[in-house]
Amino acid sequence: MGANTLTPVIRIQREDFDLAAEIAAISAGRRDIGAVVSFTGLCRDEGATLAALELEHYPGMAEAEIARVAAQAAARWPLMGLLAIHRYGLVKPGDQIVLVIATSAHRRAAFEAADFMMDYLKTRAPFWKREHLADGTVGGWVEAKQEDDDAAARWT
Template sequence: MIVRVQAEDFDTGAELADFAADRQDVGAVVSFTGVVRDSDAMLDRMEIEHYPGMTERALTDIAATAMSRWELADALVIHRHGALRPGERIMMVATAAAHRRAAFEAADFLMDYLKSRAPFWKKEVTRAGENWVAAKDDDEAALGRW
């Protein structure tokens, strides 16, 4: 299990290749990469803050929960912090399991957690000003599945 919180960008292809390298014990590897979205062409940047140590522990705990709940062979969680521009990678999740359903469900679970419960604070800086991003009802409702 790998959990990283970092300011640096990452190469999705290289991360996935490293994650899946030499795995002959799994039948499924699922990955998702989130990018900074600019829905209305107003976003200059997204500023993501976190508390070092606390954030890594929280992400490690939720990844461990996914590992045991879906009997994963492995899991990867990468989340960036700092100032990110539209189109930049913000996070990546990958899961490996014997069967695809477990890999898909665990990846979905991890993404829902990262979106709603992970201890990150996000501020949008737009041409119109700045605002802290609040939790969305849809994201909160998605957690109800788990």
């Protein structure tokens, strides 16, 4: 399966995911994969003030946009598999939010493709995040950070 025939798997779901099961599924029956790179993003509470993070999206549009960027990754690197899972709803500190897995014959392509996908998901994916604070108040919508935008700019 070359870069031109790869169909990335994109899932947006409320429920949690199992890293080991996802790696097993993406590499099942493949003896030609030399690298599996995964990134799991967790909900963090930097100041011990967060009760939960609320993630919203437009169903259909979010999947299509992520699939479009995943197709760019598949065209740019010689991947054998590419998976992106992003959760929505309320997630608590310590919970998993996002998973990206890239597989390739060689590590560099898998690392770069996973990094490219995460930079996109962090800065431009159509998700909206709002903080629910431990004191019971609901905070504002969270904006992308400049350092995340700077990291994503290197791919253009």
